[in-house]
Amino acid sequence: MRRMRRGWQRLLATRTYPTPVKTEVKGTEIMHDPLWNKGMAFDWPERDRLNLRGLIPPRVKSEKEQVERVLRLVRSEETDIRKNLILQDLHDRNETLFHKIVLEHIGEIAPLIYTPTVGIVCQMFGVNYRRPRGMYFSRHDRGLFGTMLHNWPSDDVKVIVVTDGSRILGLGDLGAHGMGIPVGKLALYCAAGGIAPHHVLPVVLDVGTNNPDLLASEDYIGTPEKRLSGDEYYEFVDEFMQAVEARWPKCVVQFEDFETPRAVPLLAKYRDDYRCFNDDIQGTGCVTLAGLLSAARNAGTSITDIKVLCAGAGSAGLGVCAQIVDGMVEAGMSREDAMARFVVCTSQGALGKPDGSHGDPNATRGLSDDRKPWVNPLVSDGASMLEAITAFRPTCLLGLAAQPGGLFTEEMIKAMTTYAPAPIIMPMSNPTSKAECTPEQAYAWSEGTAVVATGSPFAPVTIHGKTHTPSQCNNMYVFPGIGLAAAVAPSLIPRVTDKMLYRAAVACADAMTAEERAEGRTFPDLKRIRDVSKAVACAVIEEGFRTASAHDRLQSIIPQDPAGLEAYVEFQMWKPVYHPLVDPTPRHFD
Numbered sequence: 001m002r003r004m005r006r007g008w009q010r011l012l013a014t015r016t017y018p019t020p021v022k023t024e025v026k027g028t029e030i031m032h033d034p035l036w037n038k039g040m041a042f043d044w045p046e047r048d049r050l051n052l053r054g055l056i057p058p059r060v061k062s063e064k065e066q067v068e069r070v071l072r073l074v075r076s077e078e079t080d081i082r083k084n085l086i087l088q089d090l091h092d093r094n095e096t097l098f099h100k101i102v103l104e105h106i107g108e109i110a111p112l113i114y115t116p117t118v119g120i121v122c123q124m125f126g127v128n129y130r131r132p133r134g135m136y137f138s139r140h141d142r143g144l145f146g147t148m149l150h151n152w153p154s155d156d157v158k159v160i161v162v163t164d165g166s167r168i169l170g171l172g173d174l175g176a177h178g179m180g181i182p183v184g185k186l187a188l189y190c191a192a193g194g195i196a197p198h199h200v201l202p203v204v205l206d207v208g209t210n211n212p213d214l215l216a217s218e219d220y221i222g223t224p225e226k227r228l229s230g231d232e233y234y235e236f237v238d239e240f241m242q243a244v245e246a247r248w249p250k251c252v253v254q255f256e257d258f259e260t261p262r263a264v265p266l267l268a269k270y271r272d273d274y275r276c277f278n279d280d281i282q283g284t285g286c287v288t289l290a291g292l293l294s295a296a297r298n299a300g301t302s303i304t305d306i307k308v309l310c311a312g313a314g315s316a317g318l319g320v321c322a323q324i325v326d327g328m329v330e331a332g333m334s335r336e337d338a339m340a341r342f343v344v345c346t347s348q349g350a351l352g353k354p355d356g357s358h359g360d361p362n363a364t365r366g367l368s369d370d371r372k373p374w375v376n377p378l379v380s381d382g383a384s385m386l387e388a389i390t391a392f393r394p395t396c397l398l399g400l401a402a403q404p405g406g407l408f409t410e411e412m413i414k415a416m417t418t419y420a421p422a423p424i425i426m427p428m429s430n431p432t433s434k435a436e437c438t439p440e441q442a443y444a445w446s447e448g449t450a451v452v453a454t455g456s457p458f459a460p461v462t463i464h465g466k467t468h469t470p471s472q473c474n475n476m477y478v479f480p481g482i483g484l485a486a487a488v489a490p491s492l493i494p495r496v497t498d499k500m501l502y503r504a505a506v507a508c509a510d511a512m513t514a515e516e517r518a519e520g521r522t523f524p525d526l527k528r529i530r531d532v533s534k535a536v537a538c539a540v541i542e543e544g545f546r547t548a549s550a551h552d553r554l555q556s557i558i559p560q561d562p563a564g565l566e567a568y569v570e571f572q573m574w575k576p577v578y579h580p581l582v583d584p585t586p587r588h589f590d
């Protein structure tokens, strides 16, 4: 007996399996909980001790076999929406396997769970509705938001992505069907940002919809009433923000796909009082600045050499321009000189000097306050994009206009090639149908000289025997890292500041490898998105340290040296792997 016990102790001392994660749930309850479920990968000790024997088919599958099976199934479907439904079902059954597949096959899977497929997912949300995910708040719940948040099972939500469904990608008002967007963004948070699934919450503020098709549809899942407006709308959002802060004081709230007239005032209202950011304004600004920093670095020039024509003066367009200006100011330029390097176009043409060539010279457009600073006297007000290109000679075209049919024409891009050796062409509107041009067009019209980055993913293009790989300029490269920073270092990041966004952009650009630069890319390979998220998070936390009070700095357990900080963030990142749920050694050894 004595010898046996010593043997057992020796075994324990040398055991190579990780410490089991303790679970209170067993039997059908654990099988049906997507946070714990392993499907057929529960091993025999787990099947025995968690009362699963007989409830699962006898074959035990490895994680690898499970991944391969799901991929076979996804690949056997013809349409992207069907592929998405298979992945959604998996997400609802087994979070670990779902995120493992997203992470390991991100190039293939991201377009199916995020842009562009998420656009059609939202458009068909009512028809395909199966199972709830996330929370909905409607006008009929007013006064109850705080109580409702206690219906959510996790006591530790660290990231919320919230939409009111009013501007879903470039597809307009999709009301409560916009839920597909927070769900897709948060899937990337988990897989690419390393936030554990039980720390995230997708939310729709169902303030109604003004989309007549949805109001008339039997399949619409939201309140079939017109959108709230005025004070009623803002009081609704106030109640939500206050309720979140009371329930999860350390949570970061990401505003997503609010239409511009709401997005801008909401950000202005909350950014100094809550841990929040607007992804379309700030995340997109940050990622585009990263792209331009990379493009300038690849060309051996400076960001201050770039001249931008931006198609679109919505929340994305102006958010991006403002962030690039910040980048130019950081590089030593005056704000005034930096702003003079931009021409912004709307559906009524360029914001320029009213010289009469496009109407009455005395009739200035009734510009909103956020547009007035962007009027550029070097172009005439209302000038077409081609006219603006001829007059202003931009070296970079940004597309954030959400129009169908391709706004960037052959004439425009050819005109740029007459003076720009490597014009930067960024058709960033989503989904693919709204892209301002395709990479194929940009490369063909520029004789292969363009540097191209798109909002939605596109395949490589071969022109004159040379293959060009367009980068994806999408806020997915930065929002997971910004949220990760707030989640792991909330006391250092009480607010998301402009300087943090600038630091995040630089970190994203710095994350490029020499090989990626040599290929002419402006963004890292998507396969490395977790490294990029980690680098972005570290940069944001470093900035948090810089601005934190001496007390908060001293109180923080987070290492301040770069290597220590990186190791800390890496350690905090959730990994989509199955943990053993029971000790696999025999229980009765005496």
Ligand SMILES: NC(=O)C1=CN([C@@H]2O[C@H](COP(=O)(O)OP(=O)(O)OC[C@H]3O[C@@H](n4cnc5c(N)ncnc54)[C@H](OP(=O)(O)O)[C@@H]3O)[C@@H](O)[C@H]2O)C=CC1
Residues within 6 Å of the ligand: 167, 168, 169, 170, 171, 259, 260, 279, 280, 284, 287, 311, 312, 313, 314, 315, 316, 317, 345, 346, 347, 348, 349, 399, 400, 401, 402, 403, 407, 428, 429, 430, 431, 434, 454, 455, 456, 473, 474, 475, 476
């Ligand atoms: N790649 C990425 O990471 C991201 C991409 N986006 C994409 O950006 C797009 C725009 O979003 P958002 O700013 O919120 O949308 P808005 O609808 O608020 O803004 C669109 C802007 O485009 C302008 N516009 C319309 N037609 C033209 C035209 N023919 N020429 C020039 N400008 C035109 C509009 O002008 P007017 O004011 O006169 O109506 C408006 O200023 C969406 O497709 C979205 O998917 C957004 C966030 C991130």
Ligand SMILES: CC(=O)C(=O)O
Residues within 6 Å of the ligand: 115, 168, 169, 170, 257, 279, 280, 429, 430, 455, 474, 475
């Ligand atoms: C990518 C994104 O956030 C958008 O298109 O709205």
Ligand SMILES: [Mg+2]
Residues within 6 Å of the ligand: 169, 256, 257, 279, 280
């Ligand atoms: Mg968005």
